[in-house]
Amino acid sequence: MNAGTAPPVADRFASHFGDRAQLSESYGDITVDVAPTDWLELLTFARDDLDHAFFDWLTGVDDPPEAFLVVAHVYSLSTGSRLLLRTRVPRTAPHLPSAVEIYRGANWHERETYEMFGIIFDNHPNLVPLLLPDGFEGNPLRKDFILAARVAKPWPGAKEPGESGHGAPSRRKTLPPGVPADWGTPNV
Structure with missing residues (x-):
């Protein structure tokens, strides 16, 4: 120090x-x-x-x-x-x-x-779930937790290059970080 x-x-x-x-x-x-x-x-x-x-x-x-x-x-x-x-x-x-x-x-x-x-x-007096809905499985802040919604639904933000009609070339479609390759066709 x-x-x-x-x-x-x-x-x-x-x-x-x-x-x-x-x-x-x-x-x-x-x-x-x-x-x-x-x-x-x-x-x-x-x-x-x-x-x-x-x-x-x-x-x-x-x-x-x-x-x-x-x-x-x-x-x-x-x-x-x-x-x-x-x-x-x-x-x-x-x-x-x-x-x-x-x-x-x-x-x-x-x-x-x-x-x-x-x-x-x-020895916590009431160690029960606090924020997530009943029945939620997993621990969402672990780095190995896969956010299935990022694979199942398209990203709601701006369109990918090439999809806007402005003549820019399209980018290669990739999976979100941490999503296994065997989860099928990405929707990003």
């Missing part, structure tokens, strides 16, 4: 977590990466010892081929500092302890992350 980082915060992380936490700085904010086993301890430390009691958001990030990142953003009302807290869970067993007991605001965010990425938050 460079000289712009507040040494007391970095020192407090180092003294508490040692080499179990990796710190970095980006645009003046500190990012802390820990193993899933240290996730709840990290959140509790940020809230209780560093006074980052304002929970802003939590989400998942698909990081193929092996893992998902779970990212939480917390804020200190007294100092105005922000922390980005991250952990990595394996795709084969995407489980992480729920943070609802530490930050009540994590409830909705964990439900959304569960629904969109399939990350299971153990």
Whole structure:
């Protein structure tokens, strides 16, 4: 980290977590990466010892081929500092302890992350779908999720070159990104 980082915060992380936490700085904010086993301890430390009691958001990030990142953003009302807290869970067993007991605001965010990425938050008080219609199958924010509607219906935007009648040559028809070649004739 460079000289712009507040040494007391970095020192407090180092003294508490040692080499179990990796710190970095980006645009003046500190990012802390820990193993899933240290996730709840990290959140509790940020809230209780560093006074980052304002929970802003939590989400998942698909990081193929092996893992998902779970990212939480917390804020200190007294100092105005922000922390980005991250952990990595394996795709084969995407489980992480729920943070609802530490930050009540994590409830909705964990439900959304569960629904969109399939990350299971153990001991969550009500881990049920939040946004998608009943019976929806899959996790739409995973990079391997195929958006069938992009194959089944033509794109509603402007016409392809050559279809407008202005004399421009037509482009080769291609499938949308992530759609397998065996899905038939593309309608893009």
